[in-house]
Amino acid sequence: MSSNLRRERLETAAFRAGYLALLALMLLPLLVVVVTSFSGTGRLAFPPESYSLMWYVEFLDSVRWLDAFTNSIVIGVGTALVATLLGVMGAFGQEIDDGSLGSILAPLVLIPLLIPPVILGITLLMYFNEVGLRGSYASIVLAHTLWATPLVYFVMRSVFSRFDWQQLDAAQDLGAGPVQSFVHVVLPNVKHGIFVGGLLAFIISLQEFVMALFLSTPSTETIPVLAWTEIRQALDPMVSVVSTFLIVISVVGILLAVVATNLEWLSKQLS
C-alpha cells in the first residue's frame, strides 16, 4: 500500500513538473521577443548584453514600419468588417433555415483553414492576376477573410444556438418586420458574440503572413511581411520591437474578449 502511495506521489510530481515545464517553454519564445526588444546592441542575443530603448526610438522614426503598421490596420479592419458581416449573416441564415443548403455551408466555410496557406496564396495570386485585383488592399482583405470567416461563423453558430428563438417569433407575431425584430430582439442578445468574432477576425488578419507575402506589393505590405523580409536580411532587435507591439495588441484583444464574454455571461445572470 505504501509503495503504491509513493508511486502515486511520484506520478503527481512528474505530471506537475511536466506541464509546468511545458508552460515555461510555451511562453519562452514570447519572452525572448519582448526582452530582446530592449537590447542596447545590434545583435539579437538572449539575454541581451545591455539594455536601452534605442530600437523603440528607431521604430518611431521609421517611415517604412509605420506605413506597414497602417497597412496592417487597414487590412485588419477591412477583414473584420467583411468576415463579420458574412459570418453573422451566414450563421443567422443557417439558424432559421430548414432546407439542405445549410449543410453544405459548414464544410465549405471550414475547408480553407485546412489548406496550407502557401497553396492558398499561390491560388489566389493566380486568380487575382486574372481578375485584375493584384496589388490592391482588397486582394489581401479577401484572402484573410477566407481564414477569418470560419472563426466568426463558428463563434456565431454557438452564440445563436444558445439564443431563445421564441423571442423572435414573439416579436414577429407582435408585428415587427424582419429587420426591426433582428435589431431589437436578436442583436442585443448576440452583440458580444459579434464583437468577439470581429476581434478574432482582426487578429487573424493582423498575424497572417504567408498569403499576405504572396499578395502584397511594397505599398500594401503588412507588418508580418515587412518583419519577414527584414529577418531574412539581418536579424536585429527592431523586429522584436515590432513583435512586442503585436503581442501587446493580442494581449489587449484577449482581455477585451474576456471582458466581453464575461459581460455576456453577467447579463444572462441578471436578466
Next chain:
Amino acid sequence: MAETNSQFPRSLEGVRESLGQQSGSNRALLLMAPLLAFELLVFVVPFFILLRISFAEESSDLVYAEGTWTLEAYSSVLTSDLLWSIVGFSFLLGVVVTVLSVLIGLFYAYAIWRSTGLVKSLLLFSVVLPLLTTLVIRTYAFNPLLAPSGTLNELLLSLGLISSPIQFVPGTVGVVVGQLYIVLPYAVLAIYSVLATMDWHVVEAARDLGASRPRSVLEVVVPQAMPGIIVAAVISFAWSVGAYAAPDLLSGNITFAMQVEGLMLSDMRYPLAAAFSVVMLLLMLASIAIMFTLLNRLGGEFELA
C-alpha cells in the same frame, strides 16, 4: 469586393423568384447567399483556375501560355528527383511534428482539463497567446535560443555537458521545434475542447476498479478524446507538410512551400508551380484519409477492449 457585391443582388433575385413568398427559408437563403457567393468566388473558382493553369504550357514572355493544354508540367514534377526529395523532406517533417504535437498536445490538454483556478487560466493563456501572434515572431525567437552561439548552447557549455556548440539552427532539430511551436496550440485546443465535455467520474470509476493512472488515461481518456486527437493530427499534419516560415528560417533543407514560392515569385513558372501544388494537395489528402482511418480504427479498438 466588387464581385461579391455584384453577385449578391443576382442570387438574391434568383432566390426570390424560385421560392415565391415562402418567407422563412427565403430569408434564410438570402442571408446565406453572400457567404456562399464569397466562398464560390474566392475559394472554389480560384482552385479551378489553379487546376487549369497546371495544364497550360509554359511561356517565355508571359507567366503561362493561355489556351494551351499539356501534361508537361505534371511530367516534369513527377520525373524530377529534386522535387521528390523535397516532397520527402516535407512529409518527414509533417509526420515527425504531427506525432510530437499529438502526444504533447494530449498531455497538455489533459493538464488543463485537470487543473483549476489560476493555473488553468495560465495554462490556457499560454496556449492562446502564441496562437494570436504571427508565425514570423513565433519562429525567429528560436534563433537566438538555439543558434551555435545561442542561449541553449551557452548553457550546455557552461554546465560542461557538451564540449563544443551543437548546431541546432539551422538544422533539423531547429525546424522541428519551431514548427511544433506553431502547431501545438491548435492541437492542445482541439483536444481540450473534447476533453472539456468529458465526465471525470468515468476515469475515477476505472481507477476505483484498479486501473493504474497511466492505464486509465490510455484506455479511458484517449479513446474518448479521439475526435479531438483526429482534428489535432489533421491540422498539425496539413500545416507542417505545407510549412513555410519555420523551414525557411530554421532549416538547411528545402520544403515544398519554399520551392513552390521560388517557382512562383522568382522563376515565374506558373504551370510548374500549379502542378506541384496540385500533386502535393492530392498526396496530402491521401495521407490525411489514411491517418483518419487508422486513428478511427485505433479509437474503435480501444472502445471494444
